[in-house]
Amino acid sequence: KNEVEQSPQNLTAQEGEFITINCSYSVGISALHWLQQHPGGGIVSLFMLSSGKKKHGRLIATINIQEKHSSLHITASHPRDSAVYICAVPQTYGGATNKLIFGTGTLLAVQP
Amino acid sequence: NAGVTQTPKFRVLKTGQSMTLLCAQDMNHEYMYWYRQDPGMGLRLIHYSVGEGTTAKGEVPDGYNVSRLKKQNFLLGLESAAPSQTSVYFCASSRLQETQYFGPGTRLLVL
Numbered sequence: 448k449n450e451v452e453q454s455p456q457n458l459t460a461q462e463g464e465f466i467t468i469n470c471s472y473s474v475g476i477s478a479l480h481w482l483q484q485h486p487g488g489g490i491v492s493l494f495m496l497s498s499g500k501k502k503h504g505r506l507i508a509t510i511n512i513q514e515k516h517s518s519l520h521i522t523a524s525h526p527r528d529s530a531v532y533i534c535a536v537p538q539t540y541g542g543a544t545n546k547l548i549f550g551t552g553t554l555l556a557v558q559p
Numbered sequence: 560n561a562g563v564t565q566t567p568k569f570r571v572l573k574t575g576q577s578m579t580l581l582c583a584q585d586m587n588h589e590y591m592y593w594y595r596q597d598p599g600m601g602l603r604l605i606h607y608s609v610g611e612g613t614t615a616k617g618e619v620p621d622g623y624n625v626s627r628l629k630k631q632n633f634l635l636g637l638e639s640a641a642p643s644q645t646s647v648y649f650c651a652s653s654r655l656q657e658t659q660y661f662g663p664g665t666r667l668l669v670l
Binding site: 451477478480482488489490491492495533535545546547548549550551552 | 590592599600601602603604607617647649651653655656657658659660661663664
C-alpha cells in the first residue's frame with residue numbers, strides 16, 4: 448500500500464517568488480495527482496501526470512518515476528495562489544478502482 | 560453542468576441521531592467516492608462505487624453505509640452519529656484512472 452509524504456507542511460512566500468512543493472511516495476504508480484484546496488474548502492484537481500512535466504499557466508508539475516518523487520512549482524506567485532496543495536497517488540499500482548492515498552497537504556501563504 | 564453537488568452544506572447532529580448526505584453528479588461518471596477530511600490528516604476514503612448498484616469499503620468505513628441506486632447519485636448514511644464523525648465530508652466522481660471531481664463539501668458537527 449502506498450504512502451505519501453509532502454514537504455514543506457507550511458510555506459510562506461512573498462508575492463513574485465518561485466515556489467516549490469515536494470511529494471514523495473513509496474510504491475510504484477501509474478499516475479500522480481496534484482490538487483488545490485482554497486480557504487473556502489473547495490478541492491480542484493490541478494494535474495494528473497504519469498511522466499515528465501505538465502504546465503498550466505504559472506503552475507508546473509514534474510515527476511520522476513524512478514525516484515518516486517514529484518514537485519509542484521508556482522512561478523511569479525500571487526496572493527490568490529494561497530491555498531493548500533495536496534498530492535495523491537493510487538493506493539496500489541495499476542489499481543482498477545481509482546482509490547487514492549492523499550498527502551496531508553502543504554499550506555501556502557503568499558503575502559503581498 | 561453543475562458538476563458534483565452535495566447536500567446539505569452544513570449540519571449539526573446530536574449523538575445517536577441519523578442522517579443521509581446526498582451527492583449528485585451530472586458528468587455520467589462511473590466512479591463515485593465519499594471522503595472525510597480531518598485536521599492534520601489527508602483525505603480518507605470512506606466508501607466508493609464503481610457503478611450503479613455497486614459499493615465497496617474504503618479506508619475508514621465503520622459507522623457509515625452507502626447506496627448507489629442511480630448512476631448519478633451516491634448517498635452516505637450515518638445510522639447512529641458519534642462525535643468522532645465530526646468532520647468535513649467530500650464526495651467525488653471520475654472515470655477510470657482519470658481526474659476526480661470534488662463536490663463543495665459538507666461540514667458535520669456531532670455533539
